[in-house]
Amino acid sequence: MELALFIIFGGLAxxxxxxxxxxxxxxxxALSLVVVMMSLAVLYWSxxxxxLAAAQVIVYSGAIMxxxxxxxxxxxxxxxxxxxxxRAAYIAGFPxxxxxxxxxxxxxxxxxxxxxxxxxxxxxxxxxSNITQISHIxxxxxxxxxEVTSILILVAILGxxxxxxxxx
Numbered sequence: 001m002e003l004a005l006f007i008i009f010g011g012l013a014x015x016x017x018x019x020x021x022x023x024x025x026x027x028x029x030a031l032s033l034v035v036v037m038m039s040l041a042v043l044y045w046s047x048x049x050x051x052l053a054a055a056q057v058i059v060y061s062g063a064i065m066x067x068x069x070x071x072x073x074x075x076x077x078x079x080x081x082x083x084x085x086x087r088a089a090y091i092a093g094f095p096x097x098x099x100x101x102x103x104x105x106x107x108x109x110x111x112x113x114x115x116x117x118x119x120x121x122x123x124x125x126x127x128x129s130n131i132t133q134i135s136h137i138x139x140x141x142x143x144x145x146x147e148v149t150s151i152l153i154l155v156a157i158l159g160x161x162x163x164x165x166x167x168x
Contacts, residue, residue, distance in 0.1 A: 004107045005046050008100060013039035015096070026072045030065060037061040051131040067157060074164035 016035035023029040037060045045053035138146060 001107070001111055002046055006043065008103060008107075009039045009042045009046075012100065013043070015092075027069065030068050030072060033068070034061050034065050037065070049130065051134050054131075067153075070157070071160050071164075074160060 013036050016032045016039065020029050020032035020036065023032060037056060041053045041056035041061065044056055
């Protein structure tokens, strides 16, 4: 099961990374980067790093990508041109999404008995999870650097807005 997930989401991450490089519009590239980040989160989860997978989804796929989209929208000086869509999405996107859906459905249905006993989240047994240890360290001894980082990100956002502002 782990091998099937690795092959599916590893291939999806590579395909989305290639699409990221081949896109002409920056918003489409940012959306391809979201697919790469989500695929990496699934790979982290299958390796037993639940906290890293959750952080990947929340921080990178959520917050950082919103920041990227805001910067792209603020710095886009030209007029937005209308397009009919990406040719790659029409040629490979819809059949690829259908193939991935069919492949995942086949794997999950054929391995339905093994899914109840699968240890995709790691082999913790009775041990303390890594989420508990990381959150304890993050919010006790590393609280100041954590808060300073959030202030730096806020200053970077304000700086991007000031730099992108058009003079009247």
